[in-house]
Amino acid sequence: MPLRPTLPWCRALPVSSLSLRERVGVKVAAPPAPTQWRRRGFLGKLSVCIYAALLALDIADAGESWLYSVEDRRSGYTYLSEENQRLQDDDFANPGLLWVERGRELWQQTDSTAGTSCAGCHGDATASMRGVRTRYPHFDPQKGKLINLEQQINRCRAERMHASSYPYESDALLALTTFVAFQSRGLPIDVRIDGPAQSFFAAGKTLYEQRRGQLDLACHHCHDRYAGQRLRGDVISQGQTNGFPIYRHTWQTLGSTHRMFAWCNTSVRSEPYPLGSDEYVNLELFVAWCGRGLSVETPAVRR
Amino acid sequence: MAELRVRVPSTARQGEVIEIKTLLAHPMETGHRRDVYGKLVPRQIIHTFTCIYNGTEVFRADWHPAVAANPYLAFFTVATESGRLRFEWIDDEGTVYATEADITVV
Numbered sequence: 001m002p003l004r005p006t007l008p009w010c011r012a013l014p015v016s017s018l019s020l021r022e023r024v025g026v027k028v029a030a031p032p033a034p035t036q037w038r039r040r041g042f043l044g045k046l047s048v049c050i051y052a053a054l055l056a057l058d059i060a061d062a063g064e065s066w067l068y069s070v071e072d073r074r075s076g077y078t079y080l081s082e083e084n085q086r087l088q089d090d091d092f093a094n095p096g097l098l099w100v101e102r103g104r105e106l107w108q109q110t111d112s113t114a115g116t117s118c119a120g121c122h123g124d125a126t127a128s129m130r131g132v133r134t135r136y137p138h139f140d141p142q143k144g145k146l147i148n149l150e151q152q153i154n155r156c157r158a159e160r161m162h163a164s165s166y167p168y169e170s171d172a173l174l175a176l177t178t179f180v181a182f183q184s185r186g187l188p189i190d191v192r193i194d195g196p197a198q199s200f201f202a203a204g205k206t207l208y209e210q211r212r213g214q215l216d217l218a219c220h221h222c223h224d225r226y227a228g229q230r231l232r233g234d235v236i237s238q239g240q241t242n243g244f245p246i247y248r249h250t251w252q253t254l255g256s257t258h259r260m261f262a263w264c265n266t267s268v269r270s271e272p273y274p275l276g277s278d279e280y281v282n283l284e285l286f287v288a289w290c291g292r293g294l295s296v297e298t299p300a301v302r303r
Numbered sequence: 304m305a306e307l308r309v310r311v312p313s314t315a316r317q318g319e320v321i322e323i324k325t326l327l328a329h330p331m332e333t334g335h336r337r338d339v340y341g342k343l344v345p346r347q348i349i350h351t352f353t354c355i356y357n358g359t360e361v362f363r364a365d366w367h368p369a370v371a372a373n374p375y376l377a378f379f380t381v382a383t384e385s386g387r388l389r390f391e392w393i394d395d396e397g398t399v400y401a402t403e404a405d406i407t408v409v
Contacts, residue, residue, distance in 0.1 A: 098308075
């Protein structure tokens with residue numbers, strides 16, 4: 001049965017949110033009317049020019065700051081309450097930073113028969129891991145399929161460190177993933193969907209648009225059609241993944257993209273795929289592409 | 304797993320009211336939840352937080368099961384003298400999470 005706009009959450013008003021410029025505190029002044037312009041003296045015109053130049057500088061500064069929305073793509077951050085936005089922005093209070101610290105320890109830790117640590121090969125993570133998060137998931141020629149950041153970390157552990165793989169969604173894997181992703185904070189998501197990744201991208205798109213579960217809903221029904229509107233007490237976001245792994249209040253802990261996918265699937269009463277499955281990695285690529293250009297916010301705070 | 308963080312101003316004027324922020328990684332298991340077998344998960348929360356300033360207790364809080372996981376606490380005190388602040392969190396298992404921070408009063 002198709003969704004009709006008579007359902008309760010479709011009648012709700014869209015939730016207003018701050019525009020990007022308002023977020024970064026830029027006051028947008030209306031340009032002076034032509035008649036006013038003619039009436040202004042030389043000094044008046046000069047002052048307007050100076051003000052405009054300052055405004056332009058201000059916006060240029062803002063351009064270097066994070067992009068919470070690009071064209072019609074909006075980060076989950078823009079759907080948050082002001083309190084939660086502040087919590088995310090505060091590097092002391094944001095609980096996700098606890099995992100970053102834990103990850104920093106694991107990065108240095110020698111935990112293998114090869115006698116090496118992550119830092120042994122990659123050195124200083126702030127330099128070597130900068131921008132890595134923006135490219136995942138990507139096509140891995142060796143495996144002939146997509147791999148995401150978690151799987152890459154485990155592969156490094158198995159192949160280079162001869163250490164045991166961390167179980168998916170374990171605290172250690174989450175911590176390392178968060179630590180690595182944290183180094184790309186503020187950089188735009190830039191995944192490749194051409195070449196060998198094409199077919200996996202298509203598979204992810206199919207999954208995104210496929211109806212599932214007892215509620216017979218596809219991802220795109222909520223996250224494309226009704227983003228910004230209410231589903232019971234909650235605001236539906238576009239389902240962007242630029243902040244993952246996220247600290248989610250519902251879980252009272254940090255969670256990966258796949259945990260969120262599984263949670264969403266269970267919510268429409270369908271059987272979720274296993275965490276780390278190929279289906280979810282394909283979906284992860286498609287959703288990452290849907291949020292291309294948005295800044296990495298890891299570790300983001302979400303409801 | 305005992306990540307904890309405390310933010311105390313490194314210097315303060317005498318008599319100044321200073322804000323102290325704390326955050327601790329802790330599951331804060333309420334004791335009301337059940338596991339997949341229907342058995343109650345035993346309560347495991349931090350029940351006491353204290354702040355000791357040069358041997359004198361300046362702040363104490365009793366916590367109950369409604370406090371969220373990874374509890375964040377901010378409070379104020381008066382900077383009286385240079386010295387050390389000691390922070391202690393005690394949970395139901397009797398584990399004491401403790402850390403210290405120095406402050407210079409000018």
